[in-house]
Amino acid sequence: MSDDRSERLRQRRKESQERVQEESSSKTAEPAEVDKPSKPSKPSEPDNQDESSDGDDSSVKDEQVGTYMYLPKTQKKELERLYNVLKAEYEYEYDEEFEKNRAFYPLVVKYGLESLDDLDASEIRERLDSL
Template identity: 80%
Template sequence: MSDDRSERLRQRRKQSHERAQDVSESKTDEPAETDKSSKLSKPDKQSEPSEPSEPDETDVDDGSVKEEQVGTYMYLPKSQKKDLERLYNILKAEYEYEYDEEFEKNRAFYPLVVKYGLESLEGLDASEIRERLDSL
């Protein structure tokens, strides 16, 4: 099973690399502008994950999570980390069984946890925040 996943990853990287080469080859008609645009496009590429953009049909799910999203690191108590891992494993098994497609931790699970966690905290006043902190 991990061989299939690694093969899919290799294929995605290869396709991404080929697309990047096709784009750079198509810009070789105007070398002076290519140099300027490639220098300018690198910062734009780095800022793209935080700005919504219209994805190409060929780009859907082909890029790495690191290219599409912003890395965020946090420290959790061991018990919460264990609960997070347990929930991920349960949801992953259910989702993959039902839809026969991969449920990725960084691409799918963590964004779900944050989105619905944020929604549950939205609108709390200070005393409600204190109550939730005391219950940790």
């Protein structure tokens, strides 16, 4: 099953790269088309559609909003460590993928927000000082 998924991801990357190459070559060859917005083509549907899909085949980029953060190296390292530990435990227990962008990051934000929700200004200051 994971081989099918990795093959689909490889195919999507290849199609995306081909699209980018086509767009860049058409922009250099025909500068008049630069102003026209182009519709990206959808990746082809996988042949095997009888798999149970809970949104697994759709792109996270289509479902969620990209958010970019700058973290200290130590926090980034801790985030990666925690993800790897939770991923291993979850996948061992449930035999299904635990995706970073689809599952882990939303969990971190949701429960991080809940832990900060009732703090007053002095408690926020204390937490900032402890970073």
